Amino acid sequence: MLSLVRSLWEVFKHGFARRLTIQYPEQKPYLAPRYRGRIILTRDPDGGERCVACNLCAVACPVDCISLQATEDEHGRRLPEFFRINFSRCIFCGFCEEACPTYAIQLTPDFEMGEYNRQNMVYEKKDLLVNGPGKYPDYNFWRVAGVAIGGKDKGQSENEDPPVDLHSLMP
Protein backbone atom coordinates (compact mmCIF):
# COMPACT_ATOMS: atom_id res chain seq x y z
CA MET A 1 0.00 0.00 0.00
CA LEU A 2 2.82 2.41 0.90
CA SER A 3 4.66 1.45 -2.27
CA LEU A 4 1.64 2.63 -4.26
CA VAL A 5 1.77 6.03 -2.56
CA ARG A 6 5.51 6.15 -3.15
CA SER A 7 5.15 5.43 -6.87
CA LEU A 8 2.43 8.11 -7.07
CA TRP A 9 4.89 10.59 -5.56
CA GLU A 10 7.73 9.51 -7.85
CA VAL A 11 5.53 9.92 -10.92
CA PHE A 12 4.30 13.29 -9.66
CA LYS A 13 7.89 14.51 -9.32
CA HIS A 14 8.42 13.76 -13.00
CA GLY A 15 6.07 16.65 -13.75
CA PHE A 16 8.98 18.96 -12.93
CA ALA A 17 11.67 17.02 -14.77
CA ARG A 18 13.28 18.02 -18.06
CA ARG A 19 11.21 17.16 -21.13
CA LEU A 20 12.74 14.47 -23.33
CA THR A 21 10.70 15.37 -26.41
CA ILE A 22 12.46 17.07 -29.31
CA GLN A 23 9.98 19.42 -31.02
CA TYR A 24 10.95 18.05 -34.38
CA PRO A 25 10.31 20.47 -37.23
CA GLU A 26 11.56 23.41 -35.16
CA GLN A 27 14.22 21.51 -33.21
CA LYS A 28 16.39 19.07 -35.09
CA PRO A 29 17.75 16.00 -33.34
CA TYR A 30 21.50 15.36 -33.26
CA LEU A 31 22.41 12.67 -35.77
CA ALA A 32 25.70 10.82 -35.50
CA PRO A 33 28.08 11.20 -38.48
CA ARG A 34 27.56 7.53 -39.30
CA TYR A 35 23.76 7.72 -39.04
CA ARG A 36 22.24 5.58 -41.78
CA GLY A 37 19.94 7.83 -43.80
CA ARG A 38 19.51 8.76 -47.46
CA ILE A 39 21.80 6.81 -49.79
CA ILE A 40 24.15 8.69 -52.15
CA LEU A 41 26.58 7.78 -54.92
CA THR A 42 29.87 9.60 -54.48
CA ARG A 43 32.53 10.70 -56.95
CA ASP A 44 36.28 10.28 -56.69
CA PRO A 45 38.48 13.37 -56.08
CA ASP A 46 38.87 13.91 -59.81
CA GLY A 47 35.13 14.13 -60.29
CA GLY A 48 34.62 10.76 -61.97
CA GLU A 49 31.97 8.32 -60.86
CA ARG A 50 33.23 5.84 -58.29
CA CYS A 51 30.62 3.20 -58.99
CA VAL A 52 31.95 0.39 -61.17
CA ALA A 53 28.57 -1.38 -61.52
CA CYS A 54 29.82 -4.57 -59.85
CA ASN A 55 26.28 -5.35 -58.59
CA LEU A 56 27.55 -6.29 -55.11
CA CYS A 57 25.23 -3.76 -53.45
CA ALA A 58 22.23 -5.12 -55.31
CA VAL A 59 23.21 -8.64 -54.19
CA ALA A 60 23.75 -7.60 -50.58
CA CYS A 61 20.48 -5.69 -50.41
CA PRO A 62 18.08 -7.78 -48.26
CA VAL A 63 14.98 -6.13 -49.74
CA ASP A 64 16.20 -5.98 -53.34
CA CYS A 65 15.65 -2.28 -53.67
CA ILE A 66 18.73 -1.54 -55.80
CA SER A 67 18.78 -2.17 -59.52
CA LEU A 68 21.48 -1.16 -61.98
CA GLN A 69 22.89 -1.95 -65.39
CA ALA A 70 26.62 -1.91 -66.16
CA THR A 71 28.13 -0.22 -69.17
CA GLU A 72 31.55 1.04 -70.30
CA ASP A 73 32.66 4.49 -71.33
CA GLU A 74 35.13 5.35 -74.12
CA HIS A 75 38.10 4.91 -71.71
CA GLY A 76 37.06 1.39 -70.80
CA ARG A 77 35.86 2.43 -67.35
CA ARG A 78 32.92 0.44 -66.06
CA LEU A 79 30.03 2.56 -64.76
CA PRO A 80 26.33 2.07 -64.27
CA GLU A 81 24.12 2.86 -67.23
CA PHE A 82 21.27 3.39 -64.79
CA PHE A 83 21.30 3.12 -61.04
CA ARG A 84 17.94 3.00 -59.30
CA ILE A 85 17.09 2.76 -55.59
CA ASN A 86 13.49 2.28 -54.55
CA PHE A 87 13.40 4.08 -51.21
CA SER A 88 9.88 2.90 -50.44
CA ARG A 89 11.49 -0.53 -49.98
CA CYS A 90 14.86 0.49 -48.54
CA ILE A 91 15.30 -0.39 -44.87
CA PHE A 92 18.51 1.66 -44.44
CA CYS A 93 20.47 -1.35 -43.18
CA GLY A 94 23.71 -0.09 -44.76
CA PHE A 95 24.66 -3.50 -46.20
CA CYS A 96 25.14 -1.90 -49.62
CA GLU A 97 27.71 0.49 -48.18
CA GLU A 98 29.55 -2.41 -46.55
CA ALA A 99 29.48 -4.44 -49.74
CA CYS A 100 30.74 -1.65 -52.00
CA PRO A 101 34.39 -2.28 -53.02
CA THR A 102 34.93 1.29 -54.25
CA TYR A 103 33.30 3.36 -51.46
CA ALA A 104 30.86 4.62 -54.08
CA ILE A 105 27.57 3.98 -52.29
CA GLN A 106 27.31 5.68 -48.89
CA LEU A 107 24.59 6.43 -46.34
CA THR A 108 24.20 9.98 -45.03
CA PRO A 109 22.61 11.50 -41.90
CA ASP A 110 19.60 12.83 -43.81
CA PHE A 111 16.21 11.22 -43.34
CA GLU A 112 13.75 13.86 -44.53
CA MET A 113 12.60 12.04 -47.64
CA GLY A 114 8.82 12.15 -47.26
CA GLU A 115 6.81 12.22 -50.50
CA TYR A 116 3.13 12.44 -51.35
CA ASN A 117 3.52 10.35 -54.49
CA ARG A 118 4.95 6.88 -54.07
CA GLN A 119 6.57 6.99 -57.50
CA ASN A 120 8.77 9.86 -56.27
CA MET A 121 10.40 7.50 -53.78
CA VAL A 122 12.27 5.85 -56.68
CA TYR A 123 15.60 7.66 -57.01
CA GLU A 124 17.47 7.53 -60.30
CA LYS A 125 21.21 7.97 -60.76
CA LYS A 126 20.93 11.74 -61.20
CA ASP A 127 19.14 11.95 -57.82
CA LEU A 128 21.73 9.77 -56.11
CA LEU A 129 24.99 11.19 -57.48
CA VAL A 130 26.62 13.94 -55.45
CA ASN A 131 29.54 16.19 -56.35
CA GLY A 132 31.90 14.96 -53.67
CA PRO A 133 33.89 12.05 -52.31
CA GLY A 134 31.77 11.59 -49.15
CA LYS A 135 33.47 9.85 -46.22
CA TYR A 136 36.72 8.95 -48.06
CA PRO A 137 38.02 12.19 -49.55
CA ASP A 138 41.30 10.86 -51.08
CA TYR A 139 40.25 7.47 -52.40
CA ASN A 140 40.23 6.95 -56.14
CA PHE A 141 39.53 3.37 -57.24
CA TRP A 142 40.81 3.72 -60.79
CA ARG A 143 44.14 5.14 -59.60
CA VAL A 144 44.86 2.12 -57.36
CA ALA A 145 43.17 -0.65 -59.35
CA GLY A 146 45.40 -2.75 -61.58
CA VAL A 147 43.09 -2.44 -64.55
CA ALA A 148 44.04 -0.84 -67.82
CA ILE A 149 41.81 2.01 -68.86
CA GLY A 150 42.18 4.78 -71.37
CA GLY A 151 45.10 7.03 -70.33
CA LYS A 152 46.46 4.50 -67.83
CA ASP A 153 48.07 1.27 -68.82
CA LYS A 154 48.82 -1.79 -66.72
CA GLY A 155 51.53 -1.16 -64.15
CA GLN A 156 50.90 2.59 -63.97
CA SER A 157 48.66 2.54 -60.92
CA GLU A 158 49.84 3.77 -57.53
CA ASN A 159 52.01 1.21 -55.69
CA GLU A 160 51.93 -1.08 -58.71
CA ASP A 161 55.01 -2.63 -60.32
CA PRO A 162 55.25 -2.85 -64.10
CA PRO A 163 53.80 -6.11 -65.40
CA VAL A 164 56.20 -9.04 -65.79
CA ASP A 165 56.48 -10.64 -69.19
CA LEU A 166 56.03 -14.32 -68.32
CA HIS A 167 57.81 -15.41 -71.50
CA SER A 168 60.97 -13.58 -70.43
CA LEU A 169 61.15 -15.47 -67.13
CA MET A 170 63.76 -17.98 -68.28
CA PRO A 171 65.80 -20.09 -65.92
Next chain:
Amino acid sequence: MNLYPLVIIAVVLFVILNLAAVLVWVERRLLAVWQDRYGPNRVGPFGLLQPLADSVKLFLKEDWIPPFADKAVFVLAPAIIVATALLSFAVIPFAPGFVVADLNVGLLFILAMSSLGVYSVVLAGWASNNKYSLLGGIRASAQMLSYEVFMGLSLVGVVILAGSFNLSVIVEAQRKVWFVIPQFLGFVLFLIAGVAEARRLPFDLAESESELIAGFHSEYSSMKFGMFFVGEYIGVTLISAAISLLYFGGWLGPFLPPAVWFAIKTFAFICLFILLRAALPRPRFDQLMAWGWKYMLPLALLNLLVTGAVVLALS
Protein backbone atom coordinates in the same frame (compact mmCIF):
# COMPACT_ATOMS: atom_id res chain seq x y z
CA MET B 1 -43.38 30.37 -15.39
CA ASN B 2 -40.10 30.33 -13.56
CA LEU B 3 -37.20 29.98 -15.98
CA TYR B 4 -34.47 29.77 -13.32
CA PRO B 5 -34.30 25.94 -13.16
CA LEU B 6 -34.10 25.76 -16.96
CA VAL B 7 -31.19 28.19 -16.94
CA ILE B 8 -29.41 26.07 -14.35
CA ILE B 9 -30.01 22.91 -16.39
CA ALA B 10 -28.66 24.58 -19.52
CA VAL B 11 -25.58 25.88 -17.72
CA VAL B 12 -24.89 22.52 -16.05
CA LEU B 13 -25.28 20.57 -19.30
CA PHE B 14 -23.11 23.06 -21.19
CA VAL B 15 -20.37 23.01 -18.57
CA ILE B 16 -20.36 19.24 -18.03
CA LEU B 17 -20.43 18.22 -21.68
CA ASN B 18 -17.70 20.69 -22.62
CA LEU B 19 -15.68 19.66 -19.61
CA ALA B 20 -15.87 16.04 -20.74
CA ALA B 21 -14.41 17.06 -24.09
CA VAL B 22 -11.70 19.27 -22.61
CA LEU B 23 -10.77 16.52 -20.14
CA VAL B 24 -9.56 14.43 -23.07
CA TRP B 25 -6.99 17.13 -23.71
CA VAL B 26 -6.27 17.63 -19.98
CA GLU B 27 -5.67 13.92 -19.50
CA ARG B 28 -3.35 13.59 -22.46
CA ARG B 29 -1.40 16.68 -21.45
CA LEU B 30 -1.10 15.65 -17.80
CA LEU B 31 -0.10 12.08 -18.66
CA ALA B 32 2.56 13.52 -20.93
CA VAL B 33 3.77 15.88 -18.20
CA TRP B 34 4.25 12.94 -15.86
CA GLN B 35 6.05 10.97 -18.53
CA ASP B 36 8.54 13.75 -19.39
CA ARG B 37 6.76 14.55 -22.65
CA TYR B 38 4.73 17.55 -23.88
CA GLY B 39 1.55 15.87 -25.08
CA PRO B 40 -0.71 17.30 -27.79
CA ASN B 41 0.46 20.90 -28.32
CA ARG B 42 0.06 21.47 -32.05
CA VAL B 43 -3.66 22.06 -32.66
CA GLY B 44 -4.38 25.62 -31.60
CA PRO B 45 -2.72 27.39 -28.65
CA PHE B 46 -1.25 24.77 -26.27
CA GLY B 47 -3.11 22.16 -28.31
CA LEU B 48 -6.38 23.39 -26.84
CA LEU B 49 -8.30 22.68 -30.06
CA GLN B 50 -7.32 19.00 -29.87
CA PRO B 51 -10.73 17.98 -28.40
CA LEU B 52 -12.40 19.69 -31.37
CA ALA B 53 -10.23 17.79 -33.84
CA ASP B 54 -10.84 14.55 -31.93
CA SER B 55 -14.60 14.98 -31.94
CA VAL B 56 -14.67 15.88 -35.64
CA LYS B 57 -12.71 12.70 -36.29
CA LEU B 58 -15.08 10.64 -34.12
CA PHE B 59 -18.15 12.05 -35.90
CA LEU B 60 -16.75 11.32 -39.33
CA LYS B 61 -15.90 7.69 -38.55
CA GLU B 62 -18.08 4.97 -39.98
CA ASP B 63 -20.84 4.13 -37.53
CA TRP B 64 -20.83 0.37 -37.78
CA ILE B 65 -23.07 -2.14 -36.04
CA PRO B 66 -21.74 -5.69 -36.34
CA PRO B 67 -24.17 -8.04 -38.09
CA PHE B 68 -23.95 -10.51 -35.18
CA ALA B 69 -24.83 -7.89 -32.55
CA ASP B 70 -28.12 -7.54 -30.71
CA LYS B 71 -28.96 -4.29 -32.46
CA ALA B 72 -31.47 -2.59 -30.14
CA VAL B 73 -29.42 -3.23 -27.00
CA PHE B 74 -26.21 -2.42 -28.82
CA VAL B 75 -27.50 1.06 -29.65
CA LEU B 76 -29.07 1.59 -26.24
CA ALA B 77 -26.01 0.73 -24.15
CA PRO B 78 -23.85 3.81 -24.85
CA ALA B 79 -26.83 6.11 -24.24
CA ILE B 80 -27.37 4.67 -20.74
CA ILE B 81 -23.92 5.53 -19.46
CA VAL B 82 -24.13 9.17 -20.57
CA ALA B 83 -27.71 9.56 -19.38
CA THR B 84 -27.07 8.17 -15.89
CA ALA B 85 -23.85 10.15 -15.48
CA LEU B 86 -25.58 13.37 -16.54
CA LEU B 87 -28.60 12.65 -14.33
CA SER B 88 -26.33 12.40 -11.30
CA PHE B 89 -25.30 16.01 -11.84
CA ALA B 90 -28.91 17.05 -11.22
CA VAL B 91 -28.31 16.80 -7.46
CA ILE B 92 -24.76 18.21 -7.35
CA PRO B 93 -24.79 21.72 -5.82
CA PHE B 94 -22.22 23.88 -7.61
CA ALA B 95 -22.79 26.80 -5.25
CA PRO B 96 -25.38 27.63 -2.56
CA GLY B 97 -28.75 27.39 -4.33
CA PHE B 98 -27.22 26.59 -7.72
CA VAL B 99 -28.53 23.05 -8.09
CA VAL B 100 -30.98 21.54 -10.55
CA ALA B 101 -32.88 19.41 -8.01
CA ASP B 102 -32.17 19.91 -4.31
CA LEU B 103 -33.24 16.38 -3.40
CA ASN B 104 -33.34 15.28 0.22
CA VAL B 105 -31.90 11.94 -0.89
CA GLY B 106 -29.28 13.45 -3.20
CA LEU B 107 -26.51 11.13 -2.07
CA LEU B 108 -28.70 8.05 -2.55
CA PHE B 109 -29.66 9.37 -5.99
CA ILE B 110 -26.00 9.52 -7.02
CA LEU B 111 -25.43 5.97 -5.78
CA ALA B 112 -28.53 4.77 -7.61
CA MET B 113 -27.47 6.40 -10.85
CA SER B 114 -23.97 4.97 -10.66
CA SER B 115 -25.53 1.53 -10.09
CA LEU B 116 -27.70 2.01 -13.17
CA GLY B 117 -24.60 2.98 -15.12
CA VAL B 118 -23.34 -0.59 -14.74
CA TYR B 119 -26.13 -1.73 -17.06
CA SER B 120 -24.53 0.22 -19.86
CA VAL B 121 -21.28 -1.70 -19.61
CA VAL B 122 -22.88 -5.09 -19.06
CA LEU B 123 -25.39 -4.64 -21.88
CA ALA B 124 -22.69 -3.35 -24.22
CA GLY B 125 -20.58 -6.43 -23.52
CA TRP B 126 -23.58 -8.72 -23.96
CA ALA B 127 -24.99 -7.09 -27.08
CA SER B 128 -21.64 -7.06 -28.87
CA ASN B 129 -21.88 -10.87 -29.03
CA ASN B 130 -18.11 -11.09 -28.79
CA LYS B 131 -16.22 -13.21 -26.28
CA TYR B 132 -13.85 -10.51 -25.15
CA SER B 133 -16.62 -7.95 -24.85
CA LEU B 134 -18.67 -10.36 -22.80
CA LEU B 135 -15.69 -11.02 -20.52
CA GLY B 136 -15.35 -7.27 -20.05
CA GLY B 137 -19.04 -6.96 -19.24
CA ILE B 138 -18.89 -9.81 -16.73
CA ARG B 139 -15.84 -8.31 -15.06
CA ALA B 140 -17.52 -4.90 -14.94
CA SER B 141 -20.66 -6.25 -13.29
CA ALA B 142 -18.70 -8.21 -10.66
CA GLN B 143 -16.40 -5.28 -9.98
CA MET B 144 -19.19 -2.72 -9.71
CA LEU B 145 -21.32 -4.93 -7.48
CA SER B 146 -18.53 -5.54 -5.01
CA TYR B 147 -17.17 -2.01 -4.95
CA GLU B 148 -20.60 -0.39 -4.72
CA VAL B 149 -21.20 -2.17 -1.42
CA PHE B 150 -18.43 -0.48 0.50
CA MET B 151 -18.81 2.72 -1.51
CA GLY B 152 -22.23 3.13 0.05
CA LEU B 153 -21.00 2.02 3.48
CA SER B 154 -18.04 4.44 3.45
CA LEU B 155 -20.45 7.30 2.78
CA VAL B 156 -22.65 6.49 5.74
CA GLY B 157 -20.04 8.01 8.07
CA VAL B 158 -20.51 11.37 6.35
CA VAL B 159 -24.27 11.01 6.52
CA ILE B 160 -24.10 10.27 10.26
CA LEU B 161 -21.98 13.38 10.88
CA ALA B 162 -24.10 15.67 8.69
CA GLY B 163 -27.42 14.11 9.65
CA SER B 164 -28.76 14.32 6.10
CA PHE B 165 -28.59 12.80 2.63
CA ASN B 166 -29.00 16.26 1.12
CA LEU B 167 -25.69 17.33 -0.47
CA SER B 168 -26.21 21.06 0.28
CA VAL B 169 -26.80 20.22 3.96
CA ILE B 170 -23.71 17.98 3.99
CA VAL B 171 -21.59 20.84 2.63
CA GLU B 172 -23.01 23.33 5.14
CA ALA B 173 -22.25 20.85 7.96
CA GLN B 174 -18.55 21.20 7.08
CA ARG B 175 -18.35 24.90 8.07
CA LYS B 176 -16.25 24.06 11.17
CA VAL B 177 -14.10 21.24 9.81
CA TRP B 178 -13.99 19.35 6.53
CA PHE B 179 -15.20 15.78 6.86
CA VAL B 180 -11.90 14.50 5.47
CA ILE B 181 -10.41 14.92 8.97
CA PRO B 182 -12.94 12.98 11.08
CA GLN B 183 -13.68 10.63 8.19
CA PHE B 184 -10.19 10.07 6.75
CA LEU B 185 -10.63 6.30 6.45
CA GLY B 186 -14.02 6.84 4.83
CA PHE B 187 -12.41 9.27 2.37
CA VAL B 188 -9.72 6.78 1.33
CA LEU B 189 -12.30 4.02 0.94
CA PHE B 190 -14.60 6.27 -1.09
CA LEU B 191 -11.70 7.37 -3.29
CA ILE B 192 -10.78 3.76 -4.10
CA ALA B 193 -14.40 2.80 -4.66
CA GLY B 194 -14.89 5.90 -6.78
CA VAL B 195 -12.00 4.99 -9.06
CA ALA B 196 -13.47 1.51 -9.40
CA GLU B 197 -16.94 2.92 -10.08
CA ALA B 198 -15.62 5.22 -12.79
CA ARG B 199 -13.75 2.19 -14.22
CA ARG B 200 -10.56 4.20 -14.37
CA LEU B 201 -7.08 2.80 -14.18
CA PRO B 202 -5.91 0.99 -12.09
CA PHE B 203 -9.42 -0.51 -11.89
CA ASP B 204 -10.24 -0.60 -15.61
CA LEU B 205 -10.52 -4.37 -15.69
CA ALA B 206 -13.67 -4.16 -17.78
CA GLU B 207 -11.67 -2.40 -20.46
CA SER B 208 -8.09 -3.61 -19.98
CA GLU B 209 -6.90 -3.03 -23.52
CA SER B 210 -3.88 -5.28 -23.05
CA GLU B 211 -5.88 -8.42 -22.20
CA LEU B 212 -9.45 -7.85 -23.46
CA ILE B 213 -8.70 -5.50 -26.38
CA ALA B 214 -10.88 -2.71 -24.91
CA GLY B 215 -13.35 -5.20 -23.43
CA PHE B 216 -16.95 -4.11 -23.49
CA HIS B 217 -16.54 -1.45 -26.19
CA SER B 218 -14.30 -3.25 -28.65
CA GLU B 219 -17.14 -3.54 -31.19
CA TYR B 220 -18.14 0.11 -30.93
CA SER B 221 -17.08 2.78 -33.38
CA SER B 222 -17.74 6.41 -34.18
CA MET B 223 -19.94 8.37 -31.78
CA LYS B 224 -21.19 5.25 -29.97
CA PHE B 225 -17.61 4.76 -28.84
CA GLY B 226 -17.49 8.50 -28.24
CA MET B 227 -20.46 8.14 -25.89
CA PHE B 228 -18.53 5.65 -23.73
CA PHE B 229 -15.63 8.06 -23.80
CA VAL B 230 -17.77 11.02 -22.74
CA GLY B 231 -19.55 8.89 -20.16
CA GLU B 232 -16.24 7.87 -18.62
CA TYR B 233 -15.06 11.46 -18.33
CA ILE B 234 -18.39 12.61 -16.91
CA GLY B 235 -18.08 9.76 -14.42
CA VAL B 236 -14.61 10.97 -13.41
CA THR B 237 -15.94 14.50 -12.98
CA LEU B 238 -18.87 13.18 -10.97
CA ILE B 239 -16.73 11.19 -8.54
CA SER B 240 -14.34 14.13 -8.15
CA ALA B 241 -17.26 16.49 -7.51
CA ALA B 242 -18.72 14.03 -4.99
CA ILE B 243 -15.39 13.75 -3.14
CA SER B 244 -15.01 17.51 -2.92
CA LEU B 245 -18.63 17.90 -1.76
CA LEU B 246 -18.60 15.11 0.82
CA TYR B 247 -15.10 15.38 2.26
CA PHE B 248 -13.55 18.71 1.26
CA GLY B 249 -16.29 21.21 1.99
CA GLY B 250 -17.62 21.65 -1.54
CA TRP B 251 -17.97 25.36 -2.23
CA LEU B 252 -16.71 26.44 1.21
CA GLY B 253 -13.53 28.50 1.18
CA PRO B 254 -12.27 32.04 1.79
CA PHE B 255 -12.05 35.01 -0.63
CA LEU B 256 -13.01 33.31 -3.91
CA PRO B 257 -16.64 32.85 -5.01
CA PRO B 258 -18.18 29.50 -3.96
CA ALA B 259 -18.45 28.08 -7.48
CA VAL B 260 -14.74 28.74 -8.06
CA TRP B 261 -13.79 26.89 -4.88
CA PHE B 262 -15.94 23.96 -5.95
CA ALA B 263 -14.34 23.97 -9.42
CA ILE B 264 -10.81 24.11 -7.97
CA LYS B 265 -11.41 21.21 -5.59
CA THR B 266 -13.11 19.11 -8.27
CA PHE B 267 -10.32 19.76 -10.75
CA ALA B 268 -7.70 18.79 -8.18
CA PHE B 269 -9.34 15.39 -7.80
CA ILE B 270 -9.63 14.96 -11.56
CA CYS B 271 -5.87 15.51 -11.67
CA LEU B 272 -5.45 12.91 -8.93
CA PHE B 273 -7.46 10.46 -11.06
CA ILE B 274 -5.10 11.06 -13.97
CA LEU B 275 -2.06 10.71 -11.71
CA LEU B 276 -3.42 7.35 -10.56
CA ARG B 277 -3.63 6.30 -14.18
CA ALA B 278 -0.11 7.52 -14.89
CA ALA B 279 1.46 5.76 -11.91
CA LEU B 280 -0.28 2.54 -10.96
CA PRO B 281 -0.44 -0.85 -12.67
CA ARG B 282 -3.68 -2.76 -13.10
CA PRO B 283 -4.26 -5.52 -10.49
CA ARG B 284 -5.24 -9.05 -11.44
CA PHE B 285 -8.97 -9.67 -11.37
CA ASP B 286 -8.89 -12.05 -8.37
CA GLN B 287 -6.72 -9.54 -6.50
CA LEU B 288 -9.32 -6.87 -7.20
CA MET B 289 -12.16 -9.00 -5.84
CA ALA B 290 -10.12 -10.14 -2.83
CA TRP B 291 -9.25 -6.54 -2.00
CA GLY B 292 -12.84 -5.44 -2.23
CA TRP B 293 -14.36 -8.13 -0.04
CA LYS B 294 -11.53 -8.99 2.35
CA TYR B 295 -10.13 -5.56 3.21
CA MET B 296 -12.34 -2.75 1.95
CA LEU B 297 -15.67 -4.07 3.18
CA PRO B 298 -14.50 -4.84 6.77
CA LEU B 299 -12.72 -1.48 6.92
CA ALA B 300 -15.85 0.32 5.77
CA LEU B 301 -17.92 -1.52 8.37
CA LEU B 302 -15.34 -0.64 11.05
CA ASN B 303 -15.42 3.00 9.98
CA LEU B 304 -19.20 3.00 10.20
CA LEU B 305 -19.15 1.32 13.62
CA VAL B 306 -16.58 3.71 15.14
CA THR B 307 -18.26 6.82 13.67
CA GLY B 308 -21.63 5.70 14.97
CA ALA B 309 -20.24 4.93 18.42
CA VAL B 310 -18.41 8.27 18.71
CA VAL B 311 -21.43 10.29 17.56
CA LEU B 312 -23.65 8.37 19.97
CA ALA B 313 -21.23 8.88 22.86
CA LEU B 314 -20.93 12.65 22.20
CA SER B 315 -24.65 13.30 21.79
